[in-house]
Amino acid sequence: MSQNAFITEETIEGADDGPLADATVAVKDNISTEGIRTTCGSAMLESYVPPYDATVVERLKDAGATIVGKANMDEFGMGGTTETSAYGAVKNPVDEGHVPGGSSGGSAAAVAAGDADLALGSDTGGSVRNPAAFCGVVGIKPTYGLVSRYGLVAYANSLEQIGPIGTSVEETAALLDVISGPDPKDSTTRFDLDEDGEDAAHPAADSNYAGAADGDVDGMTIGVITDLLEGADDRVVEVFEASLEDLRAQGAETVEVSLDSLEHAVQAYYVIAMSEASSNLARFDGVRYGQSGGYEGNWNDAFARAREEGFGEEVKRRILLGTYALSAGYHDKYYKKAQDARAWVKRDFDDALDQADVLATPTMPVLPPELGESLDDPLQLYLMDANTVPVNLANLPAISVPAGEADGLPVGLQLIGPKFGEESIVRAASAVED
Amino acid sequence: MSETPVDAEEVEHVAELARVDLDDDEVDAFTTQFAEILEYFEALDEVPEVESEADLVNVMRPDEVEASLDQEEALQNAAETEDGFFKGPRVS
Numbered sequence: 001m002s003q004n005a006f007i008t009e010e011t012i013e014g015a016d017d018g019p020l021a022d023a024t025v026a027v028k029d030n031i032s033t034e035g036i037r038t039t040c041g042s043a044m045l046e047s048y049v050p051p052y053d054a055t056v057v058e059r060l061k062d063a064g065a066t067i068v069g070k071a072n073m074d075e076f077g078m079g080g081t082t083e084t085s086a087y088g089a090v091k092n093p094v095d096e097g098h099v100p101g102g103s104s105g106g107s108a109a110a111v112a113a114g115d116a117d118l119a120l121g122s123d124t125g126g127s128v129r130n131p132a133a134f135c136g137v138v139g140i141k142p143t144y145g146l147v148s149r150y151g152l153v154a155y156a157n158s159l160e161q162i163g164p165i166g167t168s169v170e171e172t173a174a175l176l177d178v179i180s181g182p183d184p185k186d187s188t189t190r191f192d193l194d195e196d197g198e199d200a201a202h203p204a205a206d207s208n209y210a211g212a213a214d215g216d217v218d219g220m221t222i223g224v225i226t227d228l229l230e231g232a233d234d235r236v237v238e239v240f241e242a243s244l245e246d247l248r249a250q251g252a253e254t255v256e257v258s259l260d261s262l263e264h265a266v267q268a269y270y271v272i273a274m275s276e277a278s279s280n281l282a283r284f285d286g287v288r289y290g291q292s293g294g295y296e297g298n299w300n301d302a303f304a305r306a307r308e309e310g311f312g313e314e315v316k317r318r319i320l321l322g323t324y325a326l327s328a329g330y331h332d333k334y335y336k337k338a339q340d341a342r343a344w345v346k347r348d349f350d351d352a353l354d355q356a357d358v359l360a361t362p363t364m365p366v367l368p369p370e371l372g373e374s375l376d377d378p379l380q381l382y383l384m385d386a387n388t389v390p391v392n393l394a395n396l397p398a399i400s401v402p403a404g405e406a407d408g409l410p411v412g413l414q415l416i417g418p419k420f421g422e423e424s425i426v427r428a429a430s431a432v433e434d
Numbered sequence: 435m436s437e438t439p440v441d442a443e444e445v446e447h448v449a450e451l452a453r454v455d456l457d458d459d460e461v462d463a464f465t466t467q468f469a470e471i472l473e474y475f476e477a478l479d480e481v482p483e484v485e486s487e488a489d490l491v492n493v494m495r496p497d498e499v500e501a502s503l504d505q506e507e508a509l510q511n512a513a514e515t516e517d518g519f520f521k522g523p524r525v526s
Contacts, residue, residue: 051507187493267475278452285453287522289511295523300453302523308455316454317464320445321471323452337478343486379471
């Protein structure tokens with residue numbers, strides 16, 4: 001375990017029987033585990049011990065899984081390299097001089113290194129798919145509302161979902177089968193009431209995601225999003241094209257699609273995510289939980305000092321920019337425009353998915369950066385998320401599956417499906433790994 | 435050049451609104467970075483007004499008492515408590 005993939009190594013035994021009875025699982029450290037500290041990669045929560053389990057953790061235990069530890073992550077999920085963790089950077093098991101991606105970098109690294117069979121991450125703007133691509137494993141970002149967020153420490157709650165990571169598409173999909181489903185404790189999983197207010201079936205009720213990993217793409221139409229190839233590294237595009245050629249050889253048809261709104265997706269994503277973060281992270285005042293610093297004096301001064309100490313630089317940057325974007329005089333200019341852009345992105349995806357069963361892009365436009373390489377330039381890091389954030393804005397499901405290597409480093413292929421079309425993306429991805 | 439120049443005073447004002455103290459080095463670094471990031475956000479000006487439909491519906495349940503954390507559990511992560519309450523710094 002030399003990659004620093006875990007913040008806390010502790011075993012939680014699950015039920016004796018169940019679909020995951022033989023499986024070990026790493027759980028990202030922003031997912032609450034009763035009695036085991038949950039730090040979110042932040043010094044603010046260094047000694048925070050949740051008094052309850054997240055719903056997904058209960059489901060893991062009921063399925064018989066053995067949880068082997070709490071995985072390292074970018075602080076509060078804010079980063080794409082796992083270098084913003086207060087507990088030190090994680091090394092990429094494929095090449096230890098490189099980052100594992102993020103923010104669920106510990107989760108992906110644990111699976112890639114064989115420290116856990118499976119892992120849970122959370123994906124707000126790519127945080128499951130990015131490290132899956134960089135570590136050469138599989139990661140799924142479910143449709144918004146498929147998986148309960150109860151017990152996930154919120155960063156940007158209108159965007160994020162908990163998602164599974166594994167070494168094969170089928171195993172990863174099997175973990176999604178376990179964690180998905182409605183939860184009375186998360187009303188965003190309960191969107192599907194009928195007109196009488198009665199429960200209708202949640203999409204996960206009659207689904208079989210693992211069963212969809214049959215590799216059968218004969219007759220499937222795959223839309224290639226050309227807008228997201230233009231800015232990508234040539235070495236990445238080469239592996240991506242070879243992967244598409246392989247899918248065509250298996251009977252899939254590829255068509256080109258273009259989404260004009262994507263030009264504004266990264267801007268919209270960061271304005272929305274930072275705005276939500278500035279509100280969500282207001283709860284960390286050191287009174288009910290978190291580092292208090294024990295300061296005397298005025299309430300506001302004491303909070304401001306505790307938060308100066310407890311939060312790292314990227315978290316402060318996002319809280320401040322979010323506060324700015326929501327402040328008087330700027331709300332319409334940034335936040336409202338970002339919401340328009342979000343609606344536009346959704347509409348563009350709906351149109352593109354009328355022309356194709358699934359959409360394809362490289363998961364990341366670049367190869368995994370070297371450790372330390374990207375710390376100094378926040379904007380460059382944000383731009384690295386160009387291919388993943390549009391999916392969160394549109395609430396859609398997407399999977400990253402290993403497509404090959406370039407210069408000895410993994411390249412991921414991203415497949416995006418229609419709302420609750422997890423089975424389609426699992427099917428297509430299982431053909432990529434054949 | 436950005437239409438929204440950010441100076442150190444503005445960064446300090448936002449930090450105060452957000453209740454996050456910054457040291458002088460952080461104020462300097464953020465002033466430069468915010469100018470660059472906000473300039474990039476300027477492109478949102480080109481986005482047309484788009485109608486959106488909410489995907490979600492309100493979920494209600496009967497207003498009946500259900501189990502929740504007990505007081506001891508709710509207080510277990512607090513640095514200071516008194517008589518079953520959270521204890522914070524004085525308000526003024």
